[in-house]
Amino acid sequence: MTASTPPIGAPNDDVSATAAHSATGGLVKSVVALDRVVIRLAGDSGDGMQLTGNRFTSETAAFGNDLSTLPNFPAEIRAPTGTLPGVSSFQLHFADHDIMTPGDAPDVLVAMNPAALKSNLSDLPGGGLLILDSDEFTPRNLAKVGYATNPLDDGSLQAWQTVPVPLTSMTLDALADSGLGKKEAERSKNMFTLGLLSWMYHRPTEGTIRFLERTFRRKPEIAAANIAAFRAGYNYGDTTEAFAVSYEIKPAPMAAGTYRNISGNQALALGIVAAGQRSGLPIFLGAYPITPASDILHELSKHKAFGIRTFQAEDEIAGIGAALGASFGGALGVTTTSGPGVALKAETIGLAVMTELPLLIVDVQRGGPSTGLPTKTEQSDLLQAMFGRNGEAPLPVIAPRSPGDCFDAAIEAVRIALTYRTPVMLLSDGYLANGAEPWAVPETASLPDLTGTVGFATGPNAASTDGTPEFHPYQRDPETLARAWAVPGTAGLQHRIGGLEKADGNGNISYDPANHDFMVRTRQAKIDGIAASIGPTDVEDPDGDATVAVIGWGSTYGPIGAACRRIRASGRKIAQIHLRHINPFPADLGEVLARYDRVVCPEMNLGQLALLLRAKFLVDVQSHTQVSGMPFRSAELAAVIQDAIDTTSTPAVPAGAAANGALQ
Amino acid sequence: MTTLDAHVHDLGMPGNPISTAVADSVALAGEKKTDLKAKDLKTDQEVRWCPGCGDYVILNAVQSFLPSLGIAREDMVIVSGIGCSSRFPYYMNTYGMHSIHGRAPAIATGLAASRPDLSVWVVTGDGDSLSIGGNHLIHALRRNVNMTILLFNNRIYGLTKGQYSPTSEVGKVTKSTPMGSIDAPFNPISLALGADATFVGRAMDSDRKGLTDVLRQAAEHQGTSLVEIYQNCNIFNDGAFELLKDPHTGTQWSIPLEQGKPLVFGPEGAACVVKDDFGGLRIAETNQVDADDIVVHDATRENPAYAFALSRLSSQDLRYTPMGVFRSVSKPTYDGMMTEQLDTAKVQQTADLNALLGGGETWTVGD
Ligand SMILES: Cc1ncc(C[n+]2csc(CCOP(=O)(O)OP(=O)(O)O)c2C)c(N)n1
Numbered sequence A: 001m002t003a004s005t006p007p008i009g010a011p012n013d014d015v016s017a018t019a020a021h022s023a024t025g026g027l028v029k030s031v032v033a034l035d036r037v038v039i040r041l042a043g044d045s046g047d048g049m050q051l052t053g054n055r056f057t058s059e060t061a062a063f064g065n066d067l068s069t070l071p072n073f074p075a076e077i078r079a080p081t082g083t084l085p086g087v088s089s090f091q092l093h094f095a096d097h098d099i100m101t102p103g104d105a106p107d108v109l110v111a112m113n114p115a116a117l118k119s120n121l122s123d124l125p126g127g128g129l130l131i132l133d134s135d136e137f138t139p140r141n142l143a144k145v146g147y148a149t150n151p152l153d154d155g156s157l158q159a160w161q162t163v164p165v166p167l168t169s170m171t172l173d174a175l176a177d178s179g180l181g182k183k184e185a186e187r188s189k190n191m192f193t194l195g196l197l198s199w200m201y202h203r204p205t206e207g208t209i210r211f212l213e214r215t216f217r218r219k220p221e222i223a224a225a226n227i228a229a230f231r232a233g234y235n236y237g238d239t240t241e242a243f244a245v246s247y248e249i250k251p252a253p254m255a256a257g258t259y260r261n262i263s264g265n266q267a268l269a270l271g272i273v274a275a276g277q278r279s280g281l282p283i284f285l286g287a288y289p290i291t292p293a294s295d296i297l298h299e300l301s302k303h304k305a306f307g308i309r310t311f312q313a314e315d316e317i318a319g320i321g322a323a324l325g326a327s328f329g330g331a332l333g334v335t336t337t338s339g340p341g342v343a344l345k346a347e348t349i350g351l352a353v354m355t356e357l358p359l360l361i362v363d364v365q366r367g368g369p370s371t372g373l374p375t376k377t378e379q380s381d382l383l384q385a386m387f388g389r390n391g392e393a394p395l396p397v398i399a400p401r402s403p404g405d406c407f408d409a410a411i412e413a414v415r416i417a418l419t420y421r422t423p424v425m426l427l428s429d430g431y432l433a434n435g436a437e438p439w440a441v442p443e444t445a446s447l448p449d450l451t452g453t454v455g456f457a458t459g460p461n462a463a464s465t466d467g468t469p470e471f472h473p474y475q476r477d478p479e480t481l482a483r484a485w486a487v488p489g490t491a492g493l494q495h496r497i498g499g500l501e502k503a504d505g506n507g508n509i510s511y512d513p514a515n516h517d518f519m520v521r522t523r524q525a526k527i528d529g530i531a532a533s534i535g536p537t538d539v540e541d542p543d544g545d546a547t548v549a550v551i552g553w554g555s556t557y558g559p560i561g562a563a564c565r566r567i568r569a570s571g572r573k574i575a576q577i578h579l580r581h582i583n584p585f586p587a588d589l590g591e592v593l594a595r596y597d598r599v600v601c602p603e604m605n606l607g608q609l610a611l612l613l614r615a616k617f618l619v620d621v622q623s624h625t626q627v628s629g630m631p632f633r634s635a636e637l638a639a640v641i642q643d644a645i646d647t648t649s650t651p652a653v654p655a656g657a658a659a660n661g662a663l664q
Numbered sequence B: 001m002t003t004l005d006a007h008v009h010d011l012g013m014p015g016n017p018i019s020t021a022v023a024d025s026v027a028l029a030g031e032k033k034t035d036l037k038a039k040d041l042k043t044d045q046e047v048r049w050c051p052g053c054g055d056y057v058i059l060n061a062v063q064s065f066l067p068s069l070g071i072a073r074e075d076m077v078i079v080s081g082i083g084c085s086s087r088f089p090y091y092m093n094t095y096g097m098h099s100i101h102g103r104a105p106a107i108a109t110g111l112a113a114s115r116p117d118l119s120v121w122v123v124t125g126d127g128d129s130l131s132i133g134g135n136h137l138i139h140a141l142r143r144n145v146n147m148t149i150l151l152f153n154n155r156i157y158g159l160t161k162g163q164y165s166p167t168s169e170v171g172k173v174t175k176s177t178p179m180g181s182i183d184a185p186f187n188p189i190s191l192a193l194g195a196d197a198t199f200v201g202r203a204m205d206s207d208r209k210g211l212t213d214v215l216r217q218a219a220e221h222q223g224t225s226l227v228e229i230y231q232n233c234n235i236f237n238d239g240a241f242e243l244l245k246d247p248h249t250g251t252q253w254s255i256p257l258e259q260g261k262p263l264v265f266g267p268e269g270a271a272c273v274v275k276d277d278f279g280g281l282r283i284a285e286t287n288q289v290d291a292d293d294i295v296v297h298d299a300t301r302e303n304p305a306y307a308f309a310l311s312r313l314s315s316q317d318l319r320y321t322p323m324g325v326f327r328s329v330s331k332p333t334y335d336g337m338m339t340e341q342l343d344t345a346k347v348q349q350t351a352d353l354n355a356l357l358g359g360g361e362t363w364t365v366g367d
């Protein structure tokens, strides 16, 4: 079968122009220009789909497309080969223009075995391109996933442009002389596939070759085999009749600068390094491994040259305890985890609230409750972050909106932690952590200068009743309400802090009712006061006259933003509000919300932000929720928003325009 | 000179500059005073233990002995958990943190690992360190972070008013165990040795000399030191250690551990310690064994099996309780090795933030 129509038209998240066709058919290869494409690679966890996806992403980034990725893998390291639970996939959306999501649905699905086909086919819209490893469609593999007949010849794949390719045997042929055994040679089939896709989408290949040489430096025969398979795949594309068309997606216009491809976890880790450098404080990370946060520990462990100490603790409690101990000593304590770890850290977070020491707590959220869905994404820890402690224990909560934004969010979290001497919760999630996008590398000098936020105490700041100069650890800065921070080693400023209520000022243990009431209110006022430093609400409303607003936080920025573009393309008006700061909210948020007839709040939980907004501002927020472990699809969000607009009292809908249909 | 050495050990870490920000403010605060008196270590806080509590005696012993280490009080930090004993930091004019139940070793680990210039102490109770904080304790011990842990063992939960603890003897009748406790206790020394602790000692609250001696060795030790201090809770477990304190029974049932000396004890040295047939130790009558068979105490034995066997001599009712230093061996410290890795990394790579941010595969878009 020959694939000659460009795979476009999937209900995707961006305003997409129809691609120019220039296919001539026959044996002459033609090149078709596309403005964007979404590819999903699916295979067994042992097939190296994540690696293949990451390589394709790097090639695509190097080529200059805008891109967004969605890795999706099982929690098991190796579920039984060829089974449905063992399927791992990687979706990449790339375009010649600025895009916001990894795409609602793929245009192209590569399925390395029947299990991958079965678990992913329903996402591939009719007419989409389906590439299959025909070698894997054996009676045994088919039986494993319950296919009674072989979909390759029972006609069930007619709705798609199906191209069966013997990927495994062609890889083996290509490596016949490599000296590798069959099993080992077979493993390179992912590189064969990558070669084929690289040909199909005109990707540069040097980066992958360099990468393979570097990765298998100590095993040159493996490097050579992978490179040979990669080239064979590329050449196969070039010469086969099965693929008559290759596709060109021009680089996306981007602001001048140097770019790299970055995942959320990587960006977050680099943000922490940068915050350390910009504040002049050494970083101390105390962490216990947990998906999907472990990569931050891995990344920071590489940067010891920056004076970063990483401590793999015996559990999450020790991780945060050690970080807090380091903060007491004048370091910037950081702890990274996911929801179950935050649950364990709760008591120590309370101690940090009480001792008023800077501390960064990173929660890379995953599906919950309990162990939940470790490798899937969710936003369901918001209320845990806000309230998951005993007593009145407020802390700032902030969230990044995209993988690259994790960098800036980390620096902002550190700014708040240091300026206000408080633990800060940074809520990332699995989608941001593992997803990637091009990131404009910032100039160090352009990053916030945090040196002014430190200011250790060096002498007495008060006097005792008889006039002797004394150090009062709970003496506060009148503006920020931050308490004085004297580090051990500083002569004359010895003091004791701890979890018992402290007297205002001198910090002695105090059970005085009035003092407790005052201190509880003061700690709250300190957190509330942060609003003064965060600027007004970020509202995107191009004409400024929308009557419906959609509000979100964290990683839903991309899907909500893409949905808003669709809405606007249909001629409707919509305001998009996206919150970086959830505690405290921007000072003007109540006023902003009051401007709209309706406020829609999509979240990957059962309405946690909506609950906060209703409680705080008495606005009747319309909550739209999904907890599937997967990010929102922008088309679905667009439908929800359109419905909200169309049913709001003063409809601003031009006749005949349908947000969902107009773009396809 | 031991005292000076201790100071240098705890503060020394040559070539390990603390952060500039910390160093600058420490320098600004002025000179360090190391010739201290016990009263310099007292605070203006009213001590709130029950009259007669063993904690007072320990506090006094610590305040009298610490100045001899020659460490400035601002360079000492005491981190505690929760319990009666954990109120300790409030009464010491050093830096201190009264943290949360069981977590002091973890907090102290972060502090000691990031500030090798400080002398870090942990004060904890038997419930604090062996129930809720058992995990942190064993991990601190195996890591060998440079700090000294004082475990106040009163074999009871004092602060919560008298429930049995993980060191209470089986059959202990308390409010929560009216028919007697049914779970076997930990022997803290055995537990610590099982975790391969590099310094393990035991002392009695009322024995000023013995306590000071063990404390000094613990403070001088490089790495994690654990000192179990038998502490009388006269309210909820009064007389728990009377068997060992009573001048008459005390000599009979305690085994003083003196480095390089044969393990002979009891009235007229009637009892001694010899090897048993299974690789352990047993008690024998001195006049029934060959003098050469009596074990000579050596806390520096690399293999913890010897110290462990010593710790197993005692029973729950405290008969045959060795007192003193069980084990003191030298191993690299966690904080020292962490610092070394940082130093090595600094030689291998430059800390160039621009280079780090712009690392990996990049591409450039022109104007
Ligand atoms: C998380 C938590 N659980 C329980 C308590 C209550 N609590 C405080 S101290 C303590 C036991 C103290 O016993 P121990 O450590 O032996 O100290 P002691 O009072 O005997 O010196 C308990 C259970 C607490 N403070 N925190």
Ligand code: SF4
Pocket (backbone or CB within 6 Å): B048, B049, B050, B052, B053, B054, B055, B084, B085, B154, B158, B159, B232, B233, B234, B235, B236
């Ligand atoms: S309850 Fe016991 S341990 Fe606590 S202060 Fe009183 S006597 Fe001491």
Ligand SMILES: [Mg+2]
Pocket (backbone or CB within 6 Å): B083, B125, B126, B127, B152, B153, B154, B155, B156, B157, B158, B165
């Ligand atoms: Mg106790």
